[in-house]
Amino acid sequence: MNRGTVRGGAAALPRSEDVALLAGVSRKTVSRVFNDEPYVSAEVRQRVLGAAEKLGYRRNNAARALASGRTRSIGVVTLGTAGYGPASLLVSLERAVRDAGYALRVINTLEGDPGGIAGAVTSLLEQGVDGIAISEPVDEGEVSVNVDVPVLFLGAPPVFTAPKVVAASVGSDILAQAATDHLLGLGHDTVHHLAGPQRWYAARDRLQGWRTALEQRGRVAPPVVQGDWSAASGYAAGRELAGDPSVTAVFAAGDDMAIGLIHALVEAGRRVPDDISVVGFDDNPVFAYVSPPLTTVRQPFDAAVREGLSRLIHAIEKPGSEPPAATAPPVELVIRSSTGPPPARH
Template identity: 75%
Template sequence: MPRSVDVARLAGVSQKTVSRVFNDEPYVSADVRRRVLDAAEQLGYRRNNAARALASGRTRSIGVVTLGTALYGPASLLMGIERAARDTGYALRVVNTMEGDPAGIAGAVESLLEQGVDGIVISEPIDEGEISVPVDVPVLSCGAPPAFSAPRVMTTGADSILLARVATEHLLDLGHATVHHLAGPQRWYSARDRLEGWRAALAAHAGDEPPVVEGDWSAASGYAAGRELAVDGSVTAVFAANDDMAIGLIRALADAGRRVPDDVSVVGFDDVPVAPYVTPPLTTVRQPFDAVAREGLKLLVQVIEQPHLDPSPASAPPVELVVRASTAPPPSRTIPGRGRRTTSRSDRDTHGPATPDGPRPTDH
């Protein structure tokens, strides 16, 4: 098997330079980096991670604690973490937890610590209480962190409060007097944040706050909520905490003779792959799962490898409102010269950066 010294000889550099390139260290020119990588590819060289672990005292592995679920949000975030890890040189060790098991997170963390991971990612969306296991490696929490002791705890994630506020304000900007909310289960951190963002938007616009209907993330629970909301003729706009519930809600409204968006506008959350293809295509907020995972893993690796330095702050992921055909002005709203509007602004997907204050590029 080729060794690093063989790569150095072929590339015309020192063995230390080869090490710097494969450790992704700074102060290596682009030309030298390219020569080293080309030489390594030509020789079929691969770095020996086991030897590096013995030399550095690190296993070059990161543990991930995540809820074992097929739900779109947690599953997409885990896939984003797996994709981002490929560029870090660290292996992932994933332990799944089960909803309703308060000891599950502590057990998962304990298992990963026993395997000697260099850092831990907590991608646990449900509030299961405090973690009693003391953690002696850096921890990255994707969202609200559970309470536990660790040398350094960092957080990353999209601002769900802001995203929910953007979704609600889109409906208020269209002229709806208020917006009803189909919330997710309140043991989930994200459901609480989306509820808070909805309330903040209503308060900023001096809108009445209707009673909250709570679902369980499923389309079936959205359908049940839709049957409840359909009998209230004053309902003209609904923000659902995820797309699956929004899709079930739309079906229930249609079954009750309430047209979307002619009678009721609906906004979802996540932008699931099927969202553009339901009837009508669903207006929603897109979650930046890959950007969150990439920035978070970058931050965690920096802390693992340079514990004496303050980590660079993670950049805020973009906020995207994807406007489709499920939203329009309320039935009583008229547009001068055009009469009552009964269709959305566009049947095409439009999306772009959004802010909680003021109009967005999609709000023409």
Template identity: 70%
Template sequence: MTRQAGRDGSAAPRSVDVAHLAGVSQKTVSRVLNGERYVSAEVRRRVLEAAEELGYRLNNAARALASGRTRAIGVVTLGTALYGPASLLMGVERAVRDTGYALRVVNTLEGDLSGVAGAVDSLLEQGVDGIVISEPIDEGAVSLDVDVPILVLGAPVAFAGPRAVTAGIDAELMARVATEHLLDLGHTTVHHLAGPQRWFSAADRLAGWRAALAARGSTEPAAVEGDWSAASGYAAGRELVASGERVTAVFAANDDMAIGLIRALTEAGLRVPDDVSVVGFDDVPVAAYVTPPLTTVRQPFDAVAQEGLKRLVHAIENPDEDPLPPSDPPVDLVVRSSTAAPPPRPTPKRRTTSPGA
């Protein structure tokens, strides 16, 4: 990918070029272009003059100088079409629109260790008043040295910044509720079809399942790990059937894997829920229309996005005030026809002796 030419026909200037010409740090350039207050008038003048001379983002610089803010919020998110991350991004887009701010999105790639930090730098260069990080994969601790407020959605404190607020879904609690639903129906234990454990949400759902079993004193079967796809759920179902274990209930970490699992169980001659009960997670639109309709936990993507954006905008517009307190949405277990009481244990056949034995 080539950089656009600058005013003199050379490659487009970067913030580091502005910093060099103005005799300041790159971080100071970001502060000026973001309209932050803690920059002297002299330094601000030098940076803007350097930006003008180089032809670097003059519109953003002028807007930041005139208003003190760019009225833009940046979003860092994994580039994926998976239902959960994509739905959360759509919720963020709607919530940002309601705030009157513009939205700028930078996607990351799974396995790119510098992806989040690079995406944040890109947004700061574009000029944003705040940043939303919706990064579902654990790539290790990331310390973000930025002065604009950061909203972290769904991830733990691995993403740290001096003005960070959080909002998210308590996936561990939701997984506990899903598992407890099956235990309440009378199942002695619940098997788990887990998501890939590098994902924060998959690890949380695994932890919630384990906590629910431990609280009831139930045996913990070995979890089977999938990759979120229906195909991996189908493969896991075949694996469970081939294991010879008595399986009466399965909690799947997402609906797609649950649907693939049900297909494998059906092919093996097992009826859902008469022989095996299945609970999913997400409540994808098709969940109500599969056979049987799927019991699942509905994720409140819009509510989380609205709550998070409210906290982020408050931090942007009231930098000297304490952050707004978080609030957790209630767990919404949608009970349909894929769960029921367990089948009775088969009665062992009594051994008979032949006459004269």
């Protein structure tokens, strides 16, 4: 059978019965395969998918929505930013939603707009989404909005109530603790922290992870230096820290700030890592190729998003049962050349 079938003198799109005929199975079996239902053998599933690909068949999600009362779409509220972390999280989310057979509807918000989240959520609800994922990294305060679908919060605490709320975390606090532990394990007496803006949940988590690592080893926490995620703020912090000979290790809450920091330190005659070790956060691939290549921690975006989305879809499709329990995110420290032992004492 060729792609499409001629009906009434015009080429029509292939239907599920065409796939069933080519695969030698029933229409019910085709439906089970495309709904990812159990009780279909791997051989039959592959045969149906092969027939569908040969015919160019795609399931009719509009018809499924009418039959099920669901649109098979998930709305996402996210901060409109080109930052590596939020952008990578959104890419992972888009890929996972598509793989799960849902459509994605995204609304960007602006930092500093307290009504932005409520407006975005309301708009998505008006579009009839089955669930909502909140990838909003900035604390804009409590949000007043009535939500009647399940909600997934990614990397932030719930800011409003919903019939079912699930959460997924990339473990910023755990990753920050690992970064700080790495520096302490190299022999540094303490670790300074270049923090991100504290309106961001991730910046707070990374600050807490740094403090926890120092407290667990009985080390004194130096004063925090404040940045705004930009390389320029890292450069300003580096000019400040370069004049303090007691500084031998710095954990920066973001890779961009770490690079600005290193530039200022080197400019001031402080060698990295011979005099001062620096660890970043995010593992932006570009910074494997700077001088020196940056030691950093890699955020497990894909793992966190897939687990969170799995729990959200469970809440959508099986509202009467509890979603799978959340697991601890993986920790991956990427050690490169920007860290080493402290300089020898004379």
